[in-house]
Amino acid sequence: MFKDTVEGLGDVFATDVQPPMVIIVRGPPGSMKTTFVHNIMSTYLKDKDEFGLYTTLEESVRSHLRTIKSIGMDISLNMQISDFSELRKTHGDNIDKIDYLGFTEDLIKHFKGIYKDKFTVFAFDSLGALYSLMRGVETPQVVRKKIYHFFEMLRDQGLVSFIIMESTLDGESKLLGDEGFLSDGIVMLGLKRKQGKLHRYLQVEKMRATRHSMEMHAVEIRKSQFTVLGPIYED
Secondary structure, three states: OOOOOOEOHHHOEOOOOOOOEEEEEEEOOOOOHHHHHHHHHHHHHHOOOOEEEEEEOOOOHHHHHHHHHHHOOOOOOOEEEEEOHHHHHHHHHHHHHOOHHHHHHHHHHHHHHHHHHHEEEEEEEOHHHHHHHHEOOEOHHHHHHHHHHHHHHHHHOOOEEEEEEEEOOOOOEOOOOOHHHHOOEEEEEEEEEEOOEEEEEEEEEEEOOOOEOOOOEEEEEEOOEEEEEEEOOOO
């Protein structure tokens, strides 16, 4: 899933992930979280008889595809991209009553029913958007309980799941506090200021049952692909 999907990521991971896994991909705006996850899923699925589901909570499918196409990145025919715009339209004034996690679970079970064990990889974009929609509707205690059951459901389905999460520029994530413990892995995509310029980097903070580097690695888009360049050394 990691070693053969992103150029240079094999230098970060000595051993690869095995399902089921729930992996948080966190970072500030502009750190290419969506691009990174899409690149992994699309490349992984390209030559496999498997299926992946990418769900986007606030961004439309059209907007997502426009971003990916602007980079020149491939779009896998084995990956379904779904947004929640139609769900919000049908609820009208009752938008605050939408059970987004319940709908996502139904969507996963629907595709599991079709593809069975061939449905192997899933993405949820993003947890921060979900919390914004739930704020004032659910108490933090209820949200934590729902996230716990959501992560357990993803594992029960045997998926490698990527959960995108926003953070501030200094790396502080907009989390409830338990997600880091509930997840199996955390990948940080950050922005580091150096010589007056912002440089993107990747850092694996946690990944259960794997051997991996914990150094910051510089990343950029090269030849229409997310590329890991190598470790960042402090001056």
